[in-house]
Amino acid sequence: MITTKQRAYLRSLANQIEPYHQIGKYGINENLIKILSDALEARELIKISVLETCPDTPKEVMKALCELLRCEPVQVIGRKVVVYRRSKENPTIVLPD
Secondary structure, three states, rough: OOHHHHHHHHHHHHOOOOOOOEOOOOOOHHHHHHHEEEEEEHEEEEEEEEOOOOOOHHHHHHHHHHHOOOOEEEEEEEEEEEEEEEEEEEOOOOOOO
């Protein structure tokens, strides 16, 4: 579980990154989960665009991704979702205490 201060730090990092993936009319599926899991292992912090055609709201997408990927929610702004998961192999983001 990350603290409020750590979440604020991750939000500041997320401002500078482009969306890694888009979720559209097919919603969340097994293939998407595999892609995002690999991306989280490599990058730790990813931003995802939830398109208008997605059957779920961005908040529902955030909740589902956090359960399926065992990651931490960082923020939902408009149709963008940001999630964080510490890398097992190569952690690069150092969170403040």
